[in-house]
Amino acid sequence: xxxxxxxxxxxxxxxxxxxxxxxxxxxxxxxVLECSGLVRRFGDRVAVDHVGFRIAxxxxxxxxxxxxxxxTTTISMIAGILAPDEGEIRIAGIPMTTRAGAAKALVGLVPxxxxxxxxxxxxxxxxxxxxxxxxxxxRLAARIAEVLxxxxxxxxxxxxxxxxxxxxxxxxNIAVGLLHEPKLLILDEPTVGIxxxxxxxxxxxxxxxxxxxxxxxxxxxxxEEAERLCDRIGIxxxxxxxxxxxxxxxxxxxxxxxxxxxTASGPLAExxxxxxxxxxxxxxxxxETGLAVTAVTAAEVLAPLVAAGxxxxxxxxxxxVVEPDLETVFLEVTGxxxxx
Amino acid sequence: MTDGAGTARPTGRRGWLRPVxxxxxxxxxxxxxxxxxxxxxxxxxxxxxxxxxxxxxxTDTVTFTIGLADADGSPASRAVVTALTAPSEQGPAxxxxxxxxxxxxxxxxxxxxxxxxxxxxxAIVLPPGFGAAAAASSAGDDGARAVTVTVLHDPTRSVAGxxxxxxxxxITAEVNRRALVGAGLAAAGAPRPAADAQGEPSAQAVVLVxxxxxxxxxxxxxxxxxxxxxxxxxxxxxxxxxxxVVDRDGGILGRLMATPLTPAQLxxxxxxxxxxxxxxxxxVVWLVTSxxxxxxxxxxxxxxxxxxxxxxxxxxxxxxxxxxxxxxxQVESYTxxxxxxxxxxxxNFIGPGAGSDILRQMALYTPNGQALAAFTDLGAGVxxxxxxxxxxxxxxxxxxxxxxxxxLRIHRTVFR
Numbered sequence: 081x082x083x084x085x086x087x088x089x090x091x092x093x094x095x096x097x098x099x100x101x102x103x104x105x106x107x108x109x110x111x112v113l114e115c116s117g118l119v120r121r122f123g124d125r126v127a128v129d130h131v132g133f134r135i136a137x138x139x140x141x142x143x144x145x146x147x148x149x150x151x152t153t154t155i156s157m158i159a160g161i162l163a164p165d166e167g168e169i170r171i172a173g174i175p176m177t178t179r180a181g182a183a184k185a186l187v188g189l190v191p192x193x194x195x196x197x198x199x200x201x202x203x204x205x206x207x208x209x210x211x212x213x214x215x216x217x218x219r220l221a222a223r224i225a226e227v228l229x230x231x232x233x234x235x236x237x238x239x240x241x242x243x244x245x246x247x248x249x250x251x252x253n254i255a256v257g258l259l260h261e262p263k264l265l266i267l268d269e270p271t272v273g274i275x276x277x278x279x280x281x282x283x284x285x286x287x288x289x290x291x292x293x294x295x296x297x298x299x300x301x302x303x304e305e306a307e308r309l310c311d312r313i314g315i316x317x318x319x320x321x322x323x324x325x326x327x328x329x330x331x332x333x334x335x336x337x338x339x340x341x342x343t344a345s346g347p348l349a350e351x352x353x354x355x356x357x358x359x360x361x362x363x364x365x366x367x368e369t370g371l372a373v374t375a376v377t378a379a380e381v382l383a384p385l386v387a388a389g390x391x392x393x394x395x396x397x398x399x400x401v402v403e404p405d406l407e408t409v410f411l412e413v414t415g416x417x418x419x420x
Numbered sequence: 421m422t423d424g425a426g427t428a429r430p431t432g433r434r435g436w437l438r439p440v441x442x443x444x445x446x447x448x449x450x451x452x453x454x455x456x457x458x459x460x461x462x463x464x465x466x467x468x469x470x471x472x473x474x475x476x477x478x479t480d481t482v483t484f485t486i487g488l489a490d491a492d493g494s495p496a497s498r499a500v501v502t503a504l505t506a507p508s509e510q511g512p513a514x515x516x517x518x519x520x521x522x523x524x525x526x527x528x529x530x531x532x533x534x535x536x537x538x539x540x541x542x543a544i545v546l547p548p549g550f551g552a553a554a555a556a557s558s559a560g561d562d563g564a565r566a567v568t569v570t571v572l573h574d575p576t577r578s579v580a581g582x583x584x585x586x587x588x589x590x591i592t593a594e595v596n597r598r599a600l601v602g603a604g605l606a607a608a609g610a611p612r613p614a615a616d617a618q619g620e621p622s623a624q625a626v627v628l629v630x631x632x633x634x635x636x637x638x639x640x641x642x643x644x645x646x647x648x649x650x651x652x653x654x655x656x657x658x659x660x661x662x663x664x665v666v667d668r669d670g671g672i673l674g675r676l677m678a679t680p681l682t683p684a685q686l687x688x689x690x691x692x693x694x695x696x697x698x699x700x701x702x703x704v705v706w707l708v709t710s711x712x713x714x715x716x717x718x719x720x721x722x723x724x725x726x727x728x729x730x731x732x733x734x735x736x737x738x739x740x741x742x743x744x745x746x747x748x749x750q751v752e753s754y755t756x757x758x759x760x761x762x763x764x765x766x767x768n769f770i771g772p773g774a775g776s777d778i779l780r781q782m783a784l785y786t787p788n789g790q791a792l793a794a795f796t797d798l799g800a801g802v803x804x805x806x807x808x809x810x811x812x813x814x815x816x817x818x819x820x821x822x823x824x825x826x827x828l829r830i831h832r833t834v835f836r
Contacts, residue, residue: 159678181680189678193671197446199454208446212439212679256675 110137112295118167127153129319140296142310150319151299160184188262192269194249198242202252213260227255247278266297303406317414330409338378339408344370346394354388367417443689461701468648484583487526487543494551542573542584641715646795647768650788654759657738660690662751664834683835698731718798722808729812733787736819739826762786
């Protein structure tokens with residue numbers, strides 16, 4: 081057995097002493113999560129196809145991909161909900177397959193759905209899930225007070241969940257995942273379907289948790305969330321992890337290229353083919369509103385691009401040049417745009 | 421033991437049971453708070469039981485009027501008629517099959533019409549030759565014709581028919597018993613008893629009908645209280661699978677399974693909650709119908725044993741049935757279908773002892789039919805320790821087998 085130092089596991093409030101004494105079985109260099117070769121099939125469909133990555137202590141790792149890419153299946157395996165058909169998962173060195181109980185205790189899951197009982201109060205939900213995590217009674221009471229402060233629901237604890245607003249429910253959903261001071265907090269698209277103000281509140285909470293030293297696995301299909309929150313990002317598509325690295329590493333991977341967003345209508349497929357054939361254009365992909373183009377130098381291709389549009393008969397509404405970002409990376413590594 | 425997350429982890433049986441009880445308590449709290457426990461567990465059965473009792477005459481028992489037609493006119497047949505139609509100091513006799521019974525003399529040629537016109541609930545016809553056959557049998561005459569008593573009844577009033585059949589059975593059984601005694605005495609060369617030699621069965625012998633039937637007759641409020649509660653119980657126990665499917669679709673199951681809670685503990689906790697609700701609701705219905713409506717369920721120990729056995733049987737069967745559904749709607753549909761079909765077959769909607777012979781036989785192959793038969797016997801005061809133990813044993817076996825299969829199916833369909 082190797083003692084694994086995870087370091088600084090505070091949740092923004094007070095860290096439990098148990099964190100410091102976690103023991104693993106060979107976790108490399110303080111990695112809170114190590115997974116490798118994960119495969120999960122549903123019938124003939126391969127939902128997750130040999131996915132593997134690591135998350136270091138204090139790191140926020142983003143899993144970026146469109147709906148149906150395999151994000152939720154991947155984190156379900158990491159959280160111990162689904163058994164992988166192949167591959168291995170270790171939480172702080174503890175194998176999920178053989179010591180699921182101990183490994184699960186180190187993971188906090190915030191599912192995409194509002195996984196709370198609507199007919200119970202926020203407080204009753206917290207008590208229930210906290211006791212399932214086998215927190216001693218007094219420790220649980222203290223932790224409930226702490227997590228309610230973290231998510232800003234201290235004064236609404238006795239409200240029934242069914243009477244709460246969408247944003248409050250989302251925050252309560254996160255609070256449950258934090259209760260037992262997990263080493264790894266998994267958040268599965270926690271901002272889906274809520275108003276911008278609540279969304280921002282949640283993102284700020286997650287930033288605080290990350291800054292306080294918690295390891296976070298964050299799945300999203302919102303590029304800007306991944307860019308804002310994550311130290312490293314894995315891009316997943318069709319069940320495969322197609323790229324992984326820091327934001328800078330990923331952007332460097334596709335080169336210092338510009339992205340040109342063209343709003344257009346008409347024969348977009350022909351337009352894409354014509355633009356793709358232009359010198360200096362590295363990719364051209366039809367999207368819902370027009371065309372997404374990457375080019376070595378945007379200025380050099382703008383005029384030929386407009387000319388190509390006129391030639392194939394599309395009506396161009398606007399042309400916008402944007403800095404290289406994860407959208408560009410996604411387009412490059414998957415060959416398609418990251419759509420909602 | 422403390423792990424890396426600073427959580428206390430109890431080990432052993434107590435450690436395994438603690439989350440089970442936590443799940444059970446939380447489910448009970450939710451069921452009480454959303455009022456489903458009160459509606460399906462108490463108000464529904466009580467309302468239905470009261471409605472059924474009112475529909476059947478607004479009393480807690482039914483009185484059947486059985487016509488007696490003497491087509492023989494012999495001393496023996498007259499003795500039977502006189503014994504049954506004579507005014508009783510205690511009022512109408514009570515029968516174990518369906519309530520209180522009173523007899524009326526009717527002319528043989530008018531019996532069928534009286535039944536058709538609903539003047540009588542049913543009629544018993546003592547056929548020509550009844551007295552002669554009885555006398556010959558009593559004398560040990562091997563060539564004596566068998567005594568056949570005819571029962572007339574309207575097929576749509578099967579309870580009354582069943583009551584009349586029971587009375588007729590008692591009459592023929594008594595005559596046949598005397599034939600056996602007579603035959604035995606003749607074979608031994610002993611002289612016949614004087615009364616039998618005259619072909620005049622004593623009044624005391626024929627009056628055995630109410631005595632041998634015994635008991636107080638089933639109480640309809642108690643019967644329908646049990647019947648309706650069992651019907652609602654099917655829906656109550658369907659909650660286990662239904663809630664798991666809802667939790668799965670709503671993401672709560674994922675969160676639950678991300679804790680150290682195991683699927684077996686979750687299912688066990690939910691099943692226990694349903695069992696507690698079932699037994700609790702049953703006891704409340706029992707107490708309310710007894711206290712408020714004066715229903716007589718029978719000996720409390722027997723009733724309690726049957727309540728527990730019935731709840732466990734329906735819980736097991738409910739688990740199996742609801743495990744067939746993959747969505748909440750499917751679970752509800754399967755539960756409703758099976759509940760109503762079994763309730764129809766098992767006799768939940770009709771009175772005690774009602775229905776055709778086939779239906780009454782089929783009822784005993786349903787858990788609700790088995791339970792209702794036992795509750796009927798308990799209420800009528802004819803149940804024995806053996807009969808209740810046998811019924812409870814059958815119900816527990818049904819619950820165990822179907823429950824285990826149901827649990828395995830739910831585990832496979834919901835948790836994979």
